[in-house]
């Protein structure tokens with residue numbers, strides 16, 4: 001029972017800064033006028049499609065633009081999302097779609113709708129840093145299951161997930177293409193996720209944020225499209241990644257009818273509705289953004305390959321990050337990557353400590369290859385080169 005100055009136990013471990021000290025040191029460096037290539041946050045240097053920009057949304061075209069939107073979402077956007085899902089082989093009735101303030105809010109709404117305090121969620125590690133806090137912030141228990149770098153070994157993945165299941169396990173989180181590794185689930189490993197969720201009657205929370213950012217041929221078949229998972233798969237999507245619209249905060253979630261009532265209820269009390277002008281922007285991106293997506297895939301694939309080659313690791317198959325083991329870069333007596341990240345920052349490059357993606361990855365480092373323009377990325381790699389032994 002928190003009294004002033006205390007706060008809720010479930011919130012006490014949450015921080016607005018995933019890696020505070022390095023970020024503060026980077027800010028000081030910038031204030032001194034020194035270069036910092038921030039390859040830490042997953043964003044893009046690209047300006048979005050003109051029709052999808054904030055300044056393109058006009059009251060004359062959209063009456064009531066600045067009023068509340070319906071809780072479920074702007075009807076025209078909902079229709080466009082439904083058409084898009086159907087075109088991708090996964091027809092979802094409009095009433096089972098909920099627009100949210102980005103996938104961060106979408107996944108928070110899903111967590112609140114699915115989890116009671118103490119419920120466990122299997123969290124394949126490494127993971128997108130915010131997902132852990134999203135689960136913990138609702139009183140859920142994130143159970144880290146380290147799957148990297150052996151993610152392609154279906155038997156090992158199944159054994160690891162199985163070993164983590166307990167009577168309190170409620171959900172299994174899956175993200176492909178993946179932040180932070182750039183991996184895409186192989187069909188055999190996707191089968192494992194489907195099997196484990198079904199065998200233990202779990203919710204399967206599919207984080208589809210990078211569904212458009214894949215580098216090898218056609219889009220990978222999403223788990224959520226499998227007919228046998230329709231009653232247990234809840235998915236979160238966003239325009240942040242493929243469409244370069246992270247700042248407009250629009251995403252959507254969908255799931256079986258059984259859970260949509262709870263999701264809509266949570267959404268009502270959490271944010272009520274996503275920003276209405278930005279819902280129009282998101283619709284413009286979905287309707288007119290195919291060429292933009294193709295351009296991003298081409299340019300991001302090049303950037304990812306360049307970075308991977310420079311670091312001597314496998315090229316990413318999607319997403320906007322690579323994840324590498326910095327053990328060879330550590331000096332005697334260093335047992336995590338933080339001193340190395342300090343040296344990277346001294347050289348002008350800000351990277352993310354792997355520990356923010358999972359407790360077993362303290363020696364690993366995450367790098368976003370889409371945040372800065374190609375010339376700046378080249379400069380960042382040149383600055384890192386002397387540190388990579």
Ligand SMILES: Cc1ncc(COP(=O)(O)O)c(C=O)c1O
Nearest residue numbers: 042102103104128179209238240
């Ligand atoms: C795997 C993953 N899920 C969800 C999100 C959140 O996306 P949004 O910007 O829509 O909140 C991100 C953003 O980095 C992500 O990498």
